[in-house]
Amino acid sequence: NAGVTQTPKFRILKIGQSMTLQCAQDMNHNYMYWYRQDPGMGLKLIYYSVGAGITDKGEVPNGYNVSRSTTEDFPLRLELAAPSQTSVYFCASSYSGQGGHEQYFGPGTRLTVT
């Protein structure tokens, strides 16, 4: 199992550009999440999905969009990039939301907007 994979690992965007961060998991997990981590801070939830075709906003959704057409993939779209979106983005997945089922994280994408 590759687990949770994310591409790209690094990206520099100019203000106003758009891009899609890719996330895929091969563990057949229903639940998937996108977080951002600003320097020296904890993770904040951007969007999450409890299954294919179902997405919902997290704590900091403004400036982002997601889709979940398959169980495996959960891309995050940035429209009109702003310097405030400079961050490390983590995708995660979990088998269930109950009990001790932990979230498995991808390696992260480091994004700089200048």
Place this chain on the structure above:
Amino acid sequence: AQKITQTQPGMFVQEKEAVTLDCTYDTSDPSYGLFWYKQPSSGEMIFLIYQGSYDQQNATEGRYSLNFQKARKSANLVISASQLGDSAMYFCAMREGGNDYKLSFGAGTTVTVRA
């Protein structure tokens, strides 16, 4: 209001000694779970230990144990016999009941193990 509070931004510990990382949480939900994750300098998030709100005993996983004090709403992580490889950022996180299954993270504590 902050759901997870980690008051120690950074800690130093001598190799082979134990270290306790503080975590307090705020929830009115009777059903919740508490997680600890490790983030080494390479950046990945590594799951360490889980404690459910209804668990009667404190969770343990190898050198990691969780000191769960429900009435005080604290879930401190204890790392015993520290190793140089334990140097990392440690995050406490909480998942509340319901269908959201979302994790709320604290700001983290940086641990540096000295030889």
